[in-house]
Amino acid sequence: MYRTLITIVVVAFLPSIALAQEDAQDIRLVVQVTVDGLRADLLQRYQDSFSHGGFHRFMERGVWYTNAHHMHANTETIVGHATLATGAHPSEHGMIGNAWLDRVTGHLGYGIEDSEHPLLPVPGFGGKGQQIDPSQAIAQAGGRSPRNLLATTFGDELFKTNNGRSKILGISGKDRSAVAMAGHFGDAFWFSTSTGAFETSEYYFNSYPDWVTEWNSQRPADVAIGTLWELSTPKESYLLAENDDRPYEVDLKGFGRVFPHRYGTPEDGLYYTQVLLTPLGDELTARFAETAVHAEGLGQDAFTDYLSVSFSAVDAVNHLFGPSSLENEEIMRRLDQTLEQFFAFLDQEIGAEHILYVLSADHGMPEMPEFMAEMGLSTARNYNGALKDALNANLAAEFGIQDAILQFFRPYIYLDRQAIAAAGLDKRAIERSIVDDLESRDGIAIAMPRNPFPEQIGDFLEGPIRRNFHPQRSGDIYVAQAPYSFLFEAGAVAVMHGSPWRYDTHVPIMFSGPGIEPQVVSRQVSTVDVAITLSNLLGTTIPSSAAGQILDEVVR
The missing domain is CATH 3.30.1360.150 (Gyrase A; domain 2)
Structure with missing residues (x-):
């Protein structure tokens, strides 16, 4: 297990971080939710169908920045997550894409691959699913770590400020999302589309904690084998009811373009990918995070802990069906329900008065080129x-x-x-x-x-x-x-983000927690503002390359 701990000379020690804001003095857990591929306008498009305790927790009871943007050009997953975690631009944190060319070896490399820290085998699990993610497919090494991340994260600085007493945890449906948010000092777990288990690497652990082994042994991802992903309410209740069978959508090995979608089996090679791109994937991520909170005792002492949870299904659905599909509307409704249940669990486990929530996205998403062409725009x-x-x-x-x-x-x-x-x-x-x-x-x-x-x-x-x-x-x-x-790349991905255009840069930024007054803010802000705002609120050292501005509505 890899860790480098720096000896710190402490002049004066307090049992908890000294905070300037009275209401933040007893924040025991920071929960940073990242919704992969959540273009900001989708919240407004679907808000009437959301429950009271999911997205509306921020929209009605928090600060909602409606004009927030990434300021970099390559709006990809690792780039956006690293930006949210560090408060730095890719030019400084170094994650300039999901993959890049190593000039020394002459090979493309996956941004978080690390041959010195191989994946930790999950007891009782095996198999190798078909990989449709081009970035992961080019990885030369089986290991994963944050060693290519060149800046410290908010979580790193929280850990250091509390002299190693804060617990830092990153959980996601994707490895690169969990690794970036956990930073250098935290622990990371992610869902494997090869095995259906939540896994990690030897950078973080020599062996799995008992609670992870127990979770995986139940094989919860197998619950959908041979079943259907169906709409949760009558079809006529959906804004996009007619957008359910378009020729430019992708049929992922029999998963279909029309509701209901049929899950395959693990032997098909894509079953666990199907899990990841449906509500079940987000539900498993939330339930795994809940298990981690309880087992690791997050938020149970005077030292503020940090939990990052990144949900991956919205992005996966967008890649195959587009953001103006019936599948997108359904996955957003179901994610809202998952968030409501997740927040209710945390509120009861720790106490809402002790939790600071922040929600954003790693990037937005364009519409399908053919969809825009049907409306009269020239695309290629x-x-x-x-x-x-x-x-x-x-x-x-x-x-x-x-x-x-x-x-x-x-x-x-x-x-x-x-x-x-x-x-x-x-x-x-x-x-x-x-x-x-x-x-x-x-x-x-x-x-x-x-x-x-x-x-x-x-x-x-x-x-x-x-x-x-x-x-x-x-x-x-x-x-x-x-x-x-x-x-x-040519392949299963039918629509791709990664551009510098506004539909790819525009993401939500939302804060909710004790002392935060509800308001909607329309001025332009940036994703690099998130980490420095958290550092200011919690009294930590600012992450090493943070470039943003403090969001006054959150800290005042």
Whole structure:
């Protein structure tokens, strides 16, 4: 088990953190909820169908920031989670994408893979499900850890401030979400789409805690084998009732495009992926988190603990069916119910007066390109592999160089710098050719090199692209698709976020807890504001690279 603890000289010790805000003096647990792929406007679209104690806990009894945005360009899962956790931009926390090219090895690498800390085998579980997540599919190593995260998180600073007495825990349906939010000092668990168990790695544990082993031994993810995912209320009660069978939606190995959706079996290879993208996946995540809270004694002493729970089903549904599908409306209704039950459990277990809740999202989501085209917008689909081949062919014809592009994993093109130099070619001329080629294609908005061309300086996208840039990890050219156009790998993913456009950057930020006055705030705020606000409220050191501003409505 990997841990590095720094010896701290303590001048004066208090039994709990000294807080400036009287109402925050007895916060025993910070609960940070992240809804993967929750575009902010969906809360307003569906709010009339929500229960009183789920999302409405924030909308009616908390501070609700309706104009919150990520400020970076590559709106992917690990990028957004790391930003929420650290309060830093990707240029500083280093997670510039779910994956990037390792210039030393020449291979694409998954952002949290770590060969030195392999996955901890779950007793009694085996199997290898089919992987439809392109980022995880490229992982070379079986291990997972936060070692590539270059900044401290709020959880890290809370742990340090309380001299290791705070418990820090990250739980999610996805490994990269749990790892980013748990930070360097916390523990992380995530749902395995290979086995249906919640797993971890040797970075965190040498063996599973008894409560995790007991949870997994019940095999709760198997409850849906051979059953149906059905609508929870009559179809006519849904705003999007007619959006249930569109030709551009994905039928995931017999799961279907129309309600009811039929679960397969583990032998099919995609059963546990089907679990993850349905209400059952979010329900399992919440129930596992409840078990963790009770077993680990979170919120039961004077030292504030931290629990991050990231729900993954909204994002998974969006990728296959789109955010304006009947499946999206149903998954949002069901997540609201899951949150209501989860919050009720926490309130009873710890006491609502002792809990600070915060809710946000790692990114938004575009509509299906075909859906927007039906309404009259010009859209296109482009695929990394096909573009790379076409660009390399054009460069060979123009400059006489083969495979000048080493890799194109959206959004970055990585050039073979050594080959270009060895051929005596001007790298800037190569970049100019690629940029002109890409920007002439339907569905591409901009292709911006590390050193932008004069006409690109001051562009609306220059700032977000720069905030996404890390010199050792980012590629040579950043490529952004046109609004509502598709740019990703060919495969099961039918719609993909990851753009700098507002539908991908726009996410909710909500706080609820003792002393927080209900209000709706429409001024623009940023996701980098969350961590520094938590640090100010709880009296911790500010995370190392935090770039945001304190949200006054929360701390005053």
